Amino acid sequence: MKRTSQGLDTQWHAALGRLTGGISPAALATAYVDWWLHLIGSPEKQSELMQRALTDATSQTQRDDPRFQDPAWAAYPYNVMAQSFLAMQDWWQAATTDLPGVDPKHARTVNFAARQWLDMVSPANFAVTNPVVQNRTASEGGQNLMRGAHYWLEDFNRLLTKQPRRSEQFTIGKELATTPGDVVMRNRLVEMIRYHPTTEKIHPEPILIVPAWIMKYYILDLTAERSLVAYLRDQGFEVFVLSWKNPDAGDADLAMQDYIDLGVRAAIAKIQDMGHARLHATGYCLGGTLLAIVAAALARDGDDCLASISLLAAQVDFSEPGELGLFINESQVAFLEDIMATHGYLRSDQMAGAFQLLRSNDLIWSRVIRHYLLGERTPDNPLLAWNADATRMPARMHSEYLRSLFLKNDLAKGRFKVDGSAVALSDIRSDIYCVATETDHVSPWTSVYRISLLTDTDVTFVLTNGGHNGGILSEPRHKGRHYRCGHKDEGDAHTTAPAWLDSHDPHSGSWWQHWSKWLKNNSGRPQDVRPSLVKPLDAAPGRYVLE
Structure with missing residues (x-):
């Protein structure tokens, strides 16, 4: 049945898409079910993961991760937090890879989703578990958190009004795109x-x-x-x-x-x-x-x-389109088509979300720490100004592009x-x-x-x-x-x-x-x-x- 902007399914999927950032829950659920059924049917893999959990729990090997490179992370109890997080990260990497029988794309999807969840709960992302933030808070008397709260309110209001942060220093025709x-x-x-x-x-x-x-x-x-x-x-x-x-x-x-x-x-x-x-x-x-x-x-x-x-x-x-291809399957494309049917185009923020997830540590969480916990706004620069100047895509063209090129x-x-x-x-x-x-x-x-x-x-x-x-x-x-x-x-x-x-x-x-x-x-x-x-x-x- 052809989807229209008046259809109940279309309206429901479009509303759901606003909550999920345009990602199809059905596509994620299908991947997780495939992975989970094969995991519970693999006692040898389960034994391996249990042994790994016990080994990682007692391991204090220093690992190279840019989130924990500041010397403050070497002090107790922050070193334990960092090592526990890295051990959990290693465990999930093992759990979501090398599992026979799982559709390779489903395995990559579950692995990707697990990494996104872990990146979100990293101890570096919270003021009470980040020693760098705590030291900054002590030295500034909490002013960094006050600035961060102000920046968060600014960004939240922009999110509600769908107005991205614009550069006041770099404008088109003056500092940008100036070649005659x-x-x-x-x-x-x-x-x-x-x-x-x-x-x-x-x-x-x-x-x-x-x-x-x-x-x-x-x-x-x-x-x-x-x-x-x-x-x-x-x-x-x-x-x-x-x-x-x-x-x-x-x-x-x-x-x-x-x-x-x-x-x-x-x-x-x-x-x-x-x-x-x-x-x-x-x-x-x-x-x-x-x-x-x-x-x-x-x-x-x-x-x-x-x-x-x-x-x-x-x-x-x-x-082989890389991790961006994890967002493109029949379920996901059909979901996007319903979202686009309500507007006639794909909004720029719906598209940008997928690109940000590909580099969530660099594009999301590092900015959360810098802006909202350390109270430091990223200075304006030409590339950031251009990146905020996003565009939309017409519904029919985008659907044809995804189906003809990515899917087929x-x-x-x-x-x-x-x-x-x-x-x-x-x-x-x-x-x-x-x-x-x-x-x-x-x-x-x-x-x-x-x-x-x-x-x-x-x-x-x-x-x-x-x-x-x-x-x-x-x-x-x-x-x-x-x-x-x-x-x-x-x-x-x-x-x-x-x-x-x-x-x-x-x-x-x-x-x-x-x-x-x-x-x-x-x-x-x-x-x-x-x-x-x-x-x-x-x-x-x-x-x-x-x-």
């Missing part, structure tokens, strides 16, 4: 911004950047010092960037085909109308997935307008349809430059690496340190940056991800410089800058980014 440019195209889904070249000569092939539709584009034009857009412009490239509209209830019926047609295809057509026969196409995160789909469709149809393809932290194979893995299997016909990544003949990041919790690098297996063209694969955003924002002069790079020619034998890692040593510096050289090698002879004949619609950063 013009909006040269606008439709109901995207604006396209053109950035003015700063060199006397430019390469004939411009660069089109397709960001993910779940983020504001200016992550790639963050500040004057951390702007990939400005860097490419200064390397002699004309740069175009898509800025996605933040969808509302009226956009509920936008489909993946609309994102292809109104987004990437419309942008390519406009760039060609401006006199460029070919272009370099770049996609970031889900924007890279979308670009790969369009590239496969262009190749299927015999269109060679893409001089090269660059994919940044973008997956094309979702068979249609793109990797050659079943994803564009214009009613399937596309295949193996049809792509443009050279590919693929970047992955070492600690990416959204697009694990081993999953991103599978582009080398699924395509029959030259692939340059780069692995840089950092996470999903920080690794991509790896501007020159950024301290502590390194990257590995390798090249696979068409026809070369496939190398597994672990073997690739072992055979490629890291290089110091930014991958931006390596990429720039690669782009130039795939470009034509530099030409004189030509005046643009397109009348700007607005100045950058445009209108959609402000929604």
Whole structure:
């Protein structure tokens, strides 16, 4: 039966989703039942766990955990609390792994849920059991807790009003997204911004950047010092960037085909109308997935307008999506579809909750300690300001994306349809430059690496340190940056991800410089800058980014 916003089941699931952060209770329950039934039917595993509990209870081995690294944790009774917690953590790790018969995904789900629960009850999270907080409280006479209570009330009120904390120091168009440019195209889904070249000569092939539709584009034009857009412009490239509209209830019926047609295809057509026969196409995160789909469709149809393809932290194979995949199954998708039916879109906070759980210690509990117990507000910075500027996703598109890519893995299997016909990544003949990041919790690098297996063209694969955003924002002069790079020619034998890692040593510096050289090698002879004949619609950063 088709779910509607008036259906009782839909309304009930939507209300329940507000309490669970959009996570399906049925999906969790199914995983727990599977694990529990196999555990009670495994006396040998039970004996092992009992023995482990007795051993861990008497063990005082020091373990490395960043939550307990302060010297104050070495004093009694805090050292006992920390060691007891770590022993319990080890026990649950053993209990939820290596249990024969359990569905592997269910086992990972139970393991993940157990870690979330343990992270929540860590003694570091409570003032009475955290010696660092107690020392701070004594030295400040409790003022830290007073400030923390004030911060908690601020955040609680924002939660009730669904208004995220906004930066007062960093605003779009002033401190953020400041590279000069013009909006040269606008439709109901995207604006396209053109950035003015700063060199006397430019390469004939411009660069089109397709960001993910779940983020504001200016992550790639963050500040004057951390702007990939400005860097490419200064390397002699004309740069175009898509800025996605933040969808509302009226956009509920936008489909993946609309994102292809109104987004990437419309942008390519406009760039060609401006006199460029070919272009370099770049996609970031889900924007890279979308670009790969369009590239496969262009190749299927015999269109060679893409001089090269660059994919940044973008997956094309979702068979191993990492822990984010634990949130995606039939039960979870159906639950989300009911939630989206009441609004016509998925709210940004419902989506952000899943990403925060992937790094709960860093993104949730460390902030609880710092903000509410130590009374320290995280200073404003550009990346935090961008992260708080979240976007929504239209119901139909998000459902199609989850079902076609995450659940069915249609793109990797050659079943994803564009214009009613399937596309295949193996049809792509443009050279590919693929970047992955070492600690990416959204697009694990081993999953991103599978582009080398699924395509029959030259692939340059780069692995840089950092996470999903920080690794991509790896501007020159950024301290502590390194990257590995390798090249696979068409026809070369496939190398597994672990073997690739072992055979490629890291290089110091930014991958931006390596990429720039690669782009130039795939470009034509530099030409004189030509005046643009397109009348700007607005100045950058445009209108959609402000929604």
